[in-house]
Amino acid sequence: MFNNLSDKLDKALHVLKGHGSITEVNVAETLKEVRRALLDADVNFKIAKQFTTTVKEKALGQDVLTTLQPGQLMVKIVKDELTELMGGDAEGINLSGTPSVILMSGLQGSGKTTFSGKLANYLKNKKTKKPLLVACDVYRPAAIDQLHVVGEQIGVEVYSDKGNTDPVAIAQAGIAHAKANGHNVVIIDTAGRLAVDEAMMTEISNIHAAIKPQETLFVVDSMTGQDAVNTAKAFNDVLNFDGVILTKLDGDTRGGAAISIKSVVNKPIKFIGTGEKMEAIDVFYPSRMADRILG
Numbered sequence: 066m067f068n069n070l071s072d073k074l075d076k077a078l079h080v081l082k083g084h085g086s087i088t089e090v091n092v093a094e095t096l097k098e099v100r101r102a103l104l105d106a107d108v109n110f111k112i113a114k115q116f117t118t119t120v121k122e123k124a125l126g127q128d129v130l131t132t133l134q135p136g137q138l139m140v141k142i143v144k145d146e147l148t149e150l151m152g153g154d155a156e157g158i159n160l161s162g163t164p165s166v167i168l169m170s171g172l173q174g175s176g177k178t179t180f181s182g183k184l185a186n187y188l189k190n191k192k193t194k195k196p197l198l199v200a201c202d203v204y205r206p207a208a209i210d211q212l213h214v215v216g217e218q219i220g221v222e223v224y225s226d227k228g229n230t231d232p233v234a235i236a237q238a239g240i241a242h243a244k245a246n247g248h249n250v251v252i253i254d255t256a257g258r259l260a261v262d263e264a265m266m267t268e269i270s271n272i273h274a275a276i277k278p279q280e281t282l283f284v285v286d287s288m289t290g291q292d293a294v295n296t297a298k299a300f301n302d303v304l305n306f307d308g309v310i311l312t313k314l315d316g317d318t319r320g321g322a323a324i325s326i327k328s329v330v331n332k333p334i335k336f337i338g339t340g341e342k343m344e345a346i347d348v349f350y351p352s353r354m355a356d357r358i359l360g
């Protein structure tokens with residue numbers, strides 16, 4: 066994951082790691098390299114610039130140059146800042162409702178259906194949860210079938226109503242079905258379009274307003290780089306969602322989305338998808354990700 070970025074940051078910081086004492090020039094050059102590495106990873110220009118400015122300020126504030134191991138301290142400052150940029154402490158999802166309703170949003174192909182299945186499986190394995198999946202894509206019958214396949218695979222019931230063209234009504238009926246059948250979590254998979262458009266935004270915001278979910282998640286393909294960040298912004302403006310799911314981190318994504326998204330929409334990344342299989346889901350821990358990136 067993010068091998069290229071890791072290599073570049075490692076190279077940038079390597080100069081400092083070996084030095085007993087470092088100079089301001091060392092620091093300035095290193096930060097320039099760090100910024101270049103972030104830009105290469107598709108991190109937004111402003112974010113990369115702010116990042117290095119903050120690191121520099123912290124380094125000056127902690128009198129890095131006069132400490133015993135200035136290189137190590139610099140690496141720590143960079144790591145802490147990267148963690149902060151990606152979200153600070155890990156945050157869970159809100160499962161307080163009876164049932165707890167989780168609404169999925171995102172573009173077509175982002176991995177919503179796959180992630181709905183993964184999350185249902187993840188929660189089901191927690192034993193106290195009995196999830197229900199609800200298929201609200203009224204445009205693509207194949208999407209409904211796909212959710213049924215996923216549900217069968219993980220042994221989770223799927224509620225659907227093929228032929229019904231009102232996603233709000235399906236979502237409401239799904240929640241009623243959950244209540245009547247002892248499901249304590251409802252995961253609602255919605256339709257996505259290939260690009261952000263008004264009709265899709267109106268539809269998802271209507272569903273959101275009608276069912277008032279405990280948790281609204283935005284699913285995004287990390288391979289789409291800066292586009293991922295722009296799409297997140299568009300969805301957040303309409304839904305004020307609670308968290309981000311970054312999918313396809315197993316691919317050769319450069320990592321820019323993972324690093325930038327939190328500071329643009331100010332919402333935590335909650336889970337990541339790391340493969341097509343139902344088990345390929347991980348809670349997102351910013352500090353672990355920073356460790357992984359910085360080795």
Ligand code: GDP
Nearest residue numbers: 173174175176177178179312313338339340341
């Ligand atoms: P949806 O249109 O948003 O519901 O997207 P799908 O769930 O149908 O996913 C689109 C494609 O991406 C499918 O081929 C999935 O198998 C694949 N996919 C989803 N999540 C991941 C992931 O984390 N890693 C990889 N490699 N593929 C994924």
